[in-house]
Amino acid sequence: MARIKVDQGVTLIAPNTEVVGDIRFKDQLYVNGRVDGNLLAGEEESATVIISDAGSVKGEIRVPNVVINGEVEGDVYASTRVELAARARVKGNVYYQLIEMQLGAMVDGQLLHEPAPGASAQVHAFPAESGDAARKDGRNAERG
DSSP, X not given: OOOOOOOSOEEEEOTTOEEESOEEESSEEEESSEEESOEEEOSOTTOXXXXXXXXXXXXXXXXXXXXXXXXXXXXXXXXXXXXXXXXXXXXXXXXXXXXXXXXXXXXXXXXXXXXXXXXXXXXXXXXXXXXXXXXXXXXXXXXX
């Protein structure tokens, strides 16, 4: 599962624990229980949430690094990296920059790649031709 170095503050939501409401955190959050609310972290690239196979979240996740091996009902926004382990069950869209998905993981939604901040989208433009005749007769293939 996660290969993440523990060197900062760690928050644990233990098994048989249910938290109702949004959770805002820095550093690392381990969810082994149930959260009925949103998980929100600052934009520090090291902020990480790990949802174990016993954990579940019903709400939106906005954390740079996300590791899921349990259940999530809501959209996931991972600005740096998302890992979907073998027992991951996500009902919602997953927005990611980098993704690792293991055999057995399930997403009932869309996987949507988000480019890195500052990266420009690559746009292919075709040279203009007189009278737009080229587009009308199908000669709009990319030219090098």
